[in-house]
Amino acid sequence: MTTNGDYPPQAQVNGVGDGPQIVSTTPGTEVICGPLLNYRRMSNEHSPNPQWHGSVLIVTTPGQQPAPLRLRFAGLTGINGGQSNSEVGDRTFNAIKLCEDPRKAFFNYEIDLPFQEQEAMWTYHIADMKPAGGLHKQNPDKPCRFYVPSKHESFRIMFHSCNGFSVGTDMETWKGPSLWNDVLRMQAEQPFHVMIGGGDQIYNDSVRTDGPLKPWTAISNPRKRREFPFDEDMRSRCDQYYFDNYVDWYGTEPFAAANAQIPQLNIWDDHDIIDGFGSYTDHFMQCAVFRGIGGVAHKYYMLFQHHIPPPASTFTTAVSKKHHFSTKASPGTPMSKEGQPLDPMQLERTFVMKPSYEDPSYIIGPRPGPYVEERSRSMYCQLGKRIAFAGIDARTERTRHQINYPETYELFFSTLASNIEASKGEIKHLILLLGVPIAYPRLQWLENILQSPLVGPIRFLNKRFGVAGGLFNQFDGGVDLLDDLDDHYTAHQHKKERKDLIHRIQNLAKEYSVRVTILGGDVHLSAFGRFYSKPELNIPAEKDYRYIANIVSSAITNKPPPQAVANLLARRNKIHHFDHETDETLLELFDKQPGAGEPGVKPKSAANNKATMPSRNYAIIAESHPHRGSTGQADGALANGANGINGSAEAQADNTDFVLPKNPREPIHKGEQHAGASHPAASGLTRTGLAGLDGLDVTIRVEKNPEDREGRTEGYGLSVPALDCRGYKEQGRGW
Template identity: 85%
Template structure:
């Protein structure tokens, strides 16, 4: 509900449970975590008056009644407020309670605003907000600010993944989320309009080392571990662990400051649950503990990362009936409580309120049925990022098993939806940014998989079980080789080979059908690189007209430690020219022409001098349109470098190199620190009228908590495949 001026009474919210039945006596709004700002979607996106939709989440002590959020236009780039279009008076938005129990309450504000002729700064304020305990009060004269592009422009995007630390990280060396300082510096110079989280926005792995799963993990017999019950006591302790870990991490600066002022779009991955979730053997993944923590992690993923109410209860072996597997227990006499046809656990609803949603936001593409271990439907996403860029994210964790990433029906629903929405733009959408949690254009490691699964490992496993030999080699769950769950996560793993190929063909066909360039984002691997699919050189198809040219920006990790130099160098040596099919090749670009911070005091080389394609150092990426839009009447989102833009050629005058690891179109020429896009602050014009500039910001020195980075740039051309008389079966 929104109003202009005074707040209207809040509409009643339907839900299940009665809540803790407490009323706060404090004079202020006690906030435990937040505000957290999300972007959702655009409406009227193809009209002259598009609308921006987002949300603001706060976590409070129970019994609170938050005042309405106040939103106003704060300023326009290169203009004054008087020229603003649309309704820009201060508006208020009511707080909607999503969840409440005796420890906390989650409130969400669904906000919307009109795009302006120029890039605009918006300000929001939640009145009387203090940190829990009353130690700090938000200054009412200093509202939180965020930026929205001109209605004629597309979003300036920040992409990150792996925002946390693996168990066992040396915290004396890797000192916190330092690169978020660099993100905020870049934000101050040229604002981001959205930040895309590619998975592992939080690391919950310590639930097994320092949390409630520690006694379970210590059970030496795999059979006893599989049969261990996930009862109400363990569920409650895991619930508290996941909630406390979110509050701690999302309240850590400077990450917390970025959460409040850069709208987020997130898809989860394994560490948002626990390391390797979904990629262990099926008989072990089916155990009660994995199903239980999958449900608890999903609950807080919905609340903190999507700002939507969770399912009313999650799996326990103490409940009368699990929601999808029909497990019965000793509580058979408990009264049946149902919502939307799903059995609930009344024990979990004691003194608890959960909002009952009436609809799904249009930005979600829901999977056709529940996942095998997380007993909920996958939550895939599509939305438009301004005038010419669309975003789509595949939830590659909810449906994952060791042998599949997503159901075939999910791919069908997903790509049908994308084709429909892109088609409705009538050619306005020039780029699709597609998020996959794990890279898809990446060196093959099947030789390593074969070694780890070979009989050679058998004697080592026996010595491990009997005498603890090579303890670090084997995981604490199913006794398998620890590295295998990471390898099994990769699209390039042997068991995902067919699914990977089918997915790439779907992407290529979508690009061809709508003449839209698809750029893939991927994280997970803790290093940065640029993979590309492209038509084989003998077909002589310029990248500008090649629907098979699909770059894969690999940006990981923004916070976690990188792999050792030896691993990155090994991957670089495995960077072969791979043949996907008779028309498509793939390889990594030799992007890193210098070491980040080379020559500066205290900065050490990150990889071998011969390694130009994999960089083992913390990083994040920036993606923005390469050319200002000629239809805008105001200043664009960033000035054009070197004066006028480069001409938009068709690439026919570009000669392909003999080594396809080198630049294969004009936008890749001089890729690296010398490329004009390396600063991340200017438009190069090198990718033509509708191209993209990409910057990968790489940490110079992990011992410097300021988080300063070196930039590496390249550009991605738009696609115009219409009318081209090329070669290959798909033309």
């Protein structure tokens, strides 16, 4: 059987441009990068026969016609073995050309498969692939293996962010993406069903130090930098830089191996474009160079990270979108989906597919962003039986004073509400990706210092004599740290937007009795924040819709901040009063140093800092308890003793006899008790049962020694209970 997933036939052939007119005569398919495996969504998710949907991307030399992808059911992996729920034979999927120019071509395979009664292993293979002229670092012509959970289970999730290096990193100390070796070890022991990229999947910052923006960055006059044109030559050189950087990074092992066998879900952040994009002053962000690189970075973000065709042309000074809106196109002029004329220079010898279909997993923003002149692309999908995922695109619409448009939030939360309601109570958890942490220590005092008149004389000396050169950025001359602080939800200018967002999340949790857990990265250290009802309300966590955990996992590859910064953040870890009913703080999770006592391992933070961990890390999230299907067989196993005396997982989630501590930085429910390296969830391999039938286990795997190329880690664990607030009465009031 041959199929092309959900794409209608016309979507595979419609496009703009006639392509490079190259036909390869070399046997086989020359692959530059890939294969890269993505997860998209489920269909029929509330029926007895749900379907898994994903995609596979390869990048080839031009003129290729890749062979069909062969998808093969490779057996069940459940602990009791057994048969599949249906006859599952091999299937083939044809390549869909997304775009092609004289240097490369992007092909996508839209694949789908049925969920089984137990976790299943699948393999895919594209025949006759070979490395293209030394560009591809491994032999791509081999079957790749991935795993799909039972139809009765939810996905086992790996979460990461900041997967690259900032400019100036000492590469002798931070030896490449070594933590991906640990990810692959965990994958071999207990497979991940999806890996969520929380932003900065690639660092493109060197475009200004070693790439085509270097001469522009060297211009000392900020006004001249703002007025510098982004012409076709600059666009073409930036296009080549971003493509080459993606090929190099996505072909680097062991990251490349993970890309091929763990399905990805990605949302971008600033380093996927350039450091601080969106958070500099508005008059500077409006300059042609920022708008230009925003468009080029968006193009390759769409291709490499989402496997969808990009816009056919991007911003240049000569043919800007503002000019498009005021120009009447001549008959026959190619048009974008926004009804704008396309740049004919960018279409020369180039083909770009025009899809007639948007995958329903995307929540497309109502209007283009202010600097990236494309619409935001947030996501919603279901991760198995009981977990939903939603990711907010918090970069496309970002300015120094806003993160997302109000109408984008309206569309986003209405989409969440309609899908959760349609599940009729089946969805128990919402994993919400924000990219940047939202339950995090306040740093407004530092913002005030950096924006105070005291910095003025230092800025003058910097401009005239280069004094304190490391303090100021090379773009608008502002204090370099301010763009990072301005990115934070806790920044003073985002205070109202942050409060409105948390209230929306709380209301969603309350209305549908769904536990919300937030993922955040960006800050290059690990922490575990949470919002919760004030102790005097005496609401157990299992009934508390205000209890929202924020898993902070960053970075999987980039270097951590200095110990002094992490220790300072820990000292700023106060009990914050979010509103009249809600408090927030970080849990003191890190009860020991990673690898303490092992040869060559140094302490990462002060002995009294148990809240922030400045060491590379990633997170694992999985259901705390196995669920039995119609066969009576359970996937996974419980930790010894996790079910208590009577074997009841639900009993372990009962918080009624738990005594709240005087210090809420300590555990505030049973799942947080003994949180840290001794918690049953710390290994990331065993279901604890501690969070009840529908709870989650959370593991943060922290690097022990940056000089260890194998990336060995220490685990820190805790559990998050499911929420059942239906009919529950607060003391002295009801809801």
